[in-house]
Amino acid sequence: MAQTFLHTLFGPGARAMQAAAGSRTSYARMEADAGPVDVLTKRELDFIAARDSFYMASVSEDGWPYVQHRGGPTGFLRHIEGNRIGFADYRGNRQYLSAAHLVADDRVSLFLMDYPNRRRLKIIGHAHSSEGPADIAALMPQGYAAEPERAFLIDVVGFDWNCPQHITPRFTEAEVRRASQPLIDEIAALRTRIAQLEGTAS
Incomplete structure (x- = not known):
């Protein structure tokens, strides 16, 4: 259990x-x-659905840990049912390190980061890959320009939320744009108003 x-x-x-x-x-x-048992609740599932990347650690046949960054559109790591989550594995450099490791040892550890809000969710579980078309189709983000090769399915054993200490806030281009848009709009409005006043004065 x-x-x-x-x-x-x-x-x-x-x-x-x-x-x-x-x-x-x-x-x-x-x-x-x-x-x-650690049961995934709405809090964890909402956090997972909001991520566009995470780090996954696996172990080689010789016991060496390996950490791989996984990324995709927001929500590409998906809740399937119960304590199972999964994601589509896109064709890449064809080293197949994570996929091969899981054949010998199916244990994985995931780090999901929310840098702007300084939150971190750690997940441990048992993972396996599937090349079944149905599994891949269910996890492949619609309209994403990547070629799926397999699906990774993870049965979550446990998870833990970490304190924000030492997490440096980082922001994506989209987040910076959203935060600065009101100021950009205000500047544009002021420039328009200045132009109108200058036109009136002349």
Whole structure:
């Protein structure tokens, strides 16, 4: 049975270091209060649907961790049902590192970042790829100019929200444009008004 994020990742070594640092009591209380499964709620699903990129870590056959950036249109990482999410894998450099890793070890870790609001959602789960046309079609964003090669399906085991400490706010071009548009409109209106006044004066 799937366990929570804390139950899965807090091994003996982490618990020992927490005890030495004096933080074990609070974390033990969190573990005791957690249920047997971390269930994705509307809060997590809304956050996932608003992302246009994330980072996914997998492990090679030799135990080496590998982190890959995944991107696409907003909402390309989708909720399928229950605790399952997925995304279309686009044809790229054909190294197939993530896809190959999952054959030997299906465990993955995802980092989803909201830089403007300094929020971060960490997800762990079991993943597998599918080349089935139905799976790919269900996850391929409409109108996106990329060639899908497979679908990645992830059964979420647990998740954790992080504090905003050390997350530097970053903004996309579209976000900067939306924030500055009122000022741009005001400047344009003032220029128009100045031109009108100058025309009247002459």
